[in-house]
Amino acid sequence: MRYAEFKAPKGVIKVELELTDDAISRISLSGDFFMYPEDALERLEQALAGVKAERESLLAAVQGFYSSTGAQTPMVGPEHWVEAILRAAGG
Amino acid sequence: MAGEWRMLPMRIDDAFMSMAIDETLLKLNAEGKTPNTVRFWRWLPSAVSIGCFQSVEREVDLGVAKKYGVDVVRRITGGGAVFHDHDGELTYSVVCKQGEVPDDIIESYKLICGGLVRGFAQLGLRAEFKPVNDVQVNGKKISGSAQTRRWGSVLQHGTVLISPEVRRMFELLKVSPEKISDKFITSVFERVTTVERELGRKPSFEEVRAAMVGGFADALGVELVEGELSREEFELAAELRSKYASQEWLRKR
Numbered sequence: 001m002r003y004a005e006f007k008a009p010k011g012v013i014k015v016e017l018e019l020t021d022d023a024i025s026r027i028s029l030s031g032d033f034f035m036y037p038e039d040a041l042e043r044l045e046q047a048l049a050g051v052k053a054e055r056e057s058l059l060a061a062v063q064g065f066y067s068s069t070g071a072q073t074p075m076v077g078p079e080h081w082v083e084a085i086l087r088a089a090g091g
Numbered sequence: 092m093a094g095e096w097r098m099l100p101m102r103i104d105d106a107f108m109s110m111a112i113d114e115t116l117l118k119l120n121a122e123g124k125t126p127n128t129v130r131f132w133r134w135l136p137s138a139v140s141i142g143c144f145q146s147v148e149r150e151v152d153l154g155v156a157k158k159y160g161v162d163v164v165r166r167i168t169g170g171g172a173v174f175h176d177h178d179g180e181l182t183y184s185v186v187c188k189q190g191e192v193p194d195d196i197i198e199s200y201k202l203i204c205g206g207l208v209r210g211f212a213q214l215g216l217r218a219e220f221k222p223v224n225d226v227q228v229n230g231k232k233i234s235g236s237a238q239t240r241r242w243g244s245v246l247q248h249g250t251v252l253i254s255p256e257v258r259r260m261f262e263l264l265k266v267s268p269e270k271i272s273d274k275f276i277t278s279v280f281e282r283v284t285t286v287e288r289e290l291g292r293k294p295s296f297e298e299v300r301a302a303m304v305g306g307f308a309d310a311l312g313v314e315l316v317e318g319e320l321s322r323e324e325f326e327l328a329a330e331l332r333s334k335y336a337s338q339e340w341l342r343k344r
Contacts, residue, residue: 010223014146014149030145031142031145032144032172036239037241038143038168074197074223
């Protein structure tokens with residue numbers, strides 16, 4: 001189990017993940033951010049499963065999540081999730 | 092944005108019932124069964140609420156909560172963990188159709204928090220909205236809010252810090268140990284304030300409530316008409332209470 005925290009402009013993103021062959025095999029996101037609608041967070045976790053733990057692949061997955069769900073996260077953007085995940089993957 | 096909204100009487104409930112009432116109002120408002128509503132309430136016993144995306148294990152010292160008889164509940168709204176002191180916090184909830192507030196999330200916080208800003212002014216305090224979800228006096232947080240939008244309606248609830256016990260808060264919330272130094276606690280006093288500290292006296296809950304009622308009516312441009320929870324609302328809330336009291340819900344993340 002790998003774990004890291006990242007402080008976004010609004011909220012701390014907490015990431016727990018497991019890697020298999022450099023790809024995310026399990027991920028759990030938590031923290032004090034806001035996301036509308038709230039049930040979208042599970043879809044973000046699903047969108048990240050199987051994704052290679054490197055910046056470009058993660059960014060594409062997170063951006064895909066935003067465009068497919070229309071989710072809103074005030075003052076938290078795709079790059080903040082990616083940063084949090086990279087920290088957990090590297091730690 | 093005009094017309095009459097319902098103002099419920101002040102209530103004092105446990106954390107689980109309070110969360111259940113808020114969800115009930117949201118759900119039944121969305122179904123067109125209950126009017127747009129404003130209410131003020133307190134927590135008994137004192138409680139910690141965590142945001143819907145937080146991990147309870149990571150945020151709250153459950154052993155300390157048990158020791159002090161403090162309830163711990165997961166909200167349906169995002170945001171952070173909050174210690175709600177029975178003697179030190181007045182809490183508000185606003186529930187309305189989504190069309191009553193701006194689509195833009197920060198703008199909608201600004202509109203509803205505008206009620207608090209005007210209420211603080213009535214108490215003699217110059218307050219301002221601090222995006223995303225805070226109200227500040229003299230650059231320090233005096234109120235925090237959280238909002239959810241479901242089924243076509245909006246629930247926003249939040250705190251008015253009258254005189255919370257900050258040291259108790261640090262015992263309950265998991266802050267990394269090096270942060271619980273006198274220096275850190277001093278820095279919190281620089282970032283967070285209370286009505287008591289700003290006014291130099293502790294006003295009664297009723298005084299603060301009355302100020303906020305006027306503030307919301309002004310900010311929302313509505314008349315607040317006193318009303319009661321309906322039987323249907325009370326019954327649904329009693330049913331939903333068991334979800335909020337369950338370990339399954341508390342440990343969802």
